[in-house]
Amino acid sequence: MNALVLAEHNNSELKTSSLSTIKAALEIDQNVDVLVVGSTCDNVTNKLVGVKNIKKIIVIDDHEYLNPIAEFISPILISLADNYSHILAPATTFGKNIMPRVAALLDVAQISDIIKVESEDTFVRPIYAGNALATVQSSDSRKIITVRPTSFDPVSTEGGSAEIEKLSFKVENKKVEFIKREETKSDRPELGTARVVISGGRGLGSADNFSLLNDIADKLNAAVGASRAAVDAGYVSNDSQVGQTGKVVVPDLYIAVGISGAIQHLAGMKESKVIVAINKDEEAPIFNVADYGLCADLFEVLPKLSSELDKLNTIQK
């Protein structure tokens, strides 16, 4: 048995999701290789070299792979598939886009979004927005798996010494043309890995009001998230969405502000260690999952919260 992990990165930085996926792979199999497909991505490879217990890093570095196009990357995985019993990628939009193609072309099922490894062929995955957990056993000889990053602690990038193998692989089907990528730049921690997340919902009422959360986020070194309602209303961009069709977050502290707590939102945050809900509707379902609920008008709460945090910071200093 051998496992191959497809690494997610942006050519300069390795994504934490890759390290979580390696963790899942190591739970399945002792022989784990990692595949890096990119353009001028030495930084990514060098980081991976530090990961203990991986055998080999396969690198395909070519300008054609500057952007992760599913139609370009899936043939590479197919060509390597014979050597592996398991091929894994993070269940992020990167992995979700590529892996089902690989599975279909290999004529195997894909096991999506696993949160636990029971054995080399049995896995636990959430269904119905995480309201049920299915334990599934795959009978395919080759297993194509996507891994929920927040369910596996990222492996360390210190102390390893994996060998590097450079391969070349040309894109045959060049039908897809990449036009542009609009990324939201922020100095705050990344939503998927932040220790504290403060999210806003429709209760904020406008994009301007949404920025009230930024002040609190800065004081807590938190990432800012949003419910789908807030994203749909245009208060904030789609990459902030927490929920069934957005991101799943598992921070130490999740603060939900003006979020009612639809099933679809809870799917993205209910595994958080501590949940705070601030909502003026005492019937809001978000209070059913909150460790601490505050039934009050968020426009009164947020300035007070800001000044209380200032006091706290002053005392600590």
Added chain:
Amino acid sequence: MKVLVTVKRVIDYNVQIRVKADGSGVEKENVKMSMNPPDENAVEEALRIKESGKAEEVIIVSIGEDKAQETIRTGLAMGADRGIHVKVSHDIEPLSVAKILEKIVEKEQPKLILMGKQAIDDDSNQTGQMLSAKLGWSQGTFASKIELENDVAIITREIDEGLETIKVPIPVVATCDLRLNEPRYASLPNIMKAKKKPIDTFTSEELGVDVNPRMKQLKVTEPSKREKGIMVKDVAELVQKLKHEAKVI
């Protein structure tokens, strides 16, 4: 140009799921069912493309038990032209769905296939990508904008980092995000009209597709429930609790 739209009948998104006591699955008896939400966006997008004059016909396909026809009727009532129902007696996996759809595509020769990006029951997020790979077509997943220009589609995709735009030749499989559009409601006259629109029916055997599962569902369990916490009276108490009790700030 023909547009093929796939729809799935799922437990309504507002229903609180109940896991069966014997661990065999979730309770589906006497539960409200409706069209998978992003599939509604797919239907809406197809109708808008037709209304803009870029397509002649919108065909709705659903795979499932007899009642899947109700979901097809919903799409027809929104304005689609006709339906195709592929009957299967049990839940089938995305790979089998992709294989069935491949056969339908051979029959119908559409130039554009619109699908929801994910079904809210099994949350697999696979079928569109699998179908695209099997057909050898391009894919545009998680689409929040689709523009058609002659023989190409310009698709804006919702990705974890923000938005990505790609240009792909037609034919293409696009999987639709909830933000692609605002699906319309069916009007009463259109609901009546939909009853007369044709639905062709096939079985997976007639199409020659092996739908045997590759995965065995060993058990379905409920996730651990969160204990309901406490209500605090004001911000000062909240901050004190977070600092000294939860120790998270």
